[in-house]
Amino acid sequence: MTTPVRTDLAPYRVAVAELPASAVASRDGDGAVAVVAGVRAWWQAAADASAGGAAAVVVAQPAAAPVEALDALASVADATPVVLERPLLRADVVAAIGGAFEGVPAAGALAVECHAPDLTLAVALRDAIGWARVLAGGPLTLRAGESWGGRVLGLLETEHGAAVSIVAAPQPGAPSLGRVRITTIAEVRVEVDADLDTALVITDAEGRSILPARFESSERVALRRAITAVRTAERPFDLADLRHDTALAEALLSAPTA
The missing domain is CATH 3.30.360.10 (Dihydrodipicolinate Reductase; domain 2)
Structure with missing residues (x-):
């Protein structure tokens, strides 16, 4: 069984291709794992993806974000797993x-x-x-x-x-x-x-x-974690950990x- 993934980011398209047994590219974000770039107001893009029906959200290399923005995202995406790709x-x-x-x-x-x-x-x-x-x-x-x-x-x-x-x-x-x-x-x-x-x-x-x-790319690790979260309904602690570190x-x- 494959999980649909919506992304415009080239490294994540590669990650989808490398996981043929568990991921498939999709143009529709509803019910899919949505990947958003961690630039500018990425927290708003993640909130929009959650509100648009994404099964999970992956944020690629999230830039620095205000604590208040992270709190707002956690509130909006309460039922949506959010996975953060933090290469360091x-x-x-x-x-x-x-x-x-x-x-x-x-x-x-x-x-x-x-x-x-x-x-x-x-x-x-x-x-x-x-x-x-x-x-x-x-x-x-x-x-x-x-x-x-x-x-x-x-x-x-x-x-x-x-x-x-x-x-x-x-x-x-x-x-x-x-x-x-x-x-x-x-x-x-x-x-x-x-x-x-x-x-x-x-x-x-x-x-x-x-x-x-x-040797596995950080993008593929993040995508695998998001797919696992969708299939098991387990919530990752990425946002809570990011808030702690950011504060x-x-x-x-x-x-x-x-």
């Missing part, structure tokens, strides 16, 4: 980490570094916070922050009281989507290095283990200089 925070890598983390003690602290071109720093910072949330195993709380000239210093805290330090800055030579590096400070050290390719390294007394490289990124970027 790939859902398949996050899922793989769950197994890799089994038996790893909680970190006492996390260090987060983030750099990106000016235009994409807000998105890179948002996704860096997302990685910190994943590695911490739950939501984070802002304790202190300072910003000047686009540069950010921040201190967050996990639910278990671990400190999360963040340094972010614009860099013209950085990858277009930015680059994120997170290191846990613990007996077992976990390192995530995310840009267009994401690497995960776990170091303990026995040596270093590296998560295998992922903290907004607070850090607007924090006054001490």
Whole structure:
């Protein structure tokens, strides 16, 4: 059984062609998985797709969005699964980490570094916070922050009281989507290095283990997740997670200089 997919984006048309057993291209958005580009007011495009009868909505590489806009989208799309393609925070890598983390003690602290071109720093910072949330195993709380000239210093805290330090800055030579590096400070050290390719390294007394490289495109991962959500009626937590990460990124970027 195939699920109809409505998209005008070339990478997603390729993803549909690569999933012949589960996806088929459609010109009609009603009852289909609707793919919208994550540019400009993408949250409104996603809301319109939901209101137009889409079975699920995929947002391709969502740009920075105000928290209020995300709340409005969550309200409108309450019954519609929304899947977000975040290339710096790939859902398949996050899922793989769950197994890799089994038996790893909680970190006492996390260090987060983030750099990106000016235009994409807000998105890179948002996704860096997302990685910190994943590695911490739950939501984070802002304790202190300072910003000047686009540069950010921040201190967050996990639910278990671990400190999360963040340094972010614009860099013209950085990858277009930015680059994120997170290191846990613990007996077992976990390192995530995310840009267009994401690497995960776990170091303990026995040596270093590296998560295998992922060869599937982020577009195909997002499309598969949306199709699964339609078929199982399970709601992904993408919007709630994005709101959490966005709220903290907004607070850090607007924090006054001490």
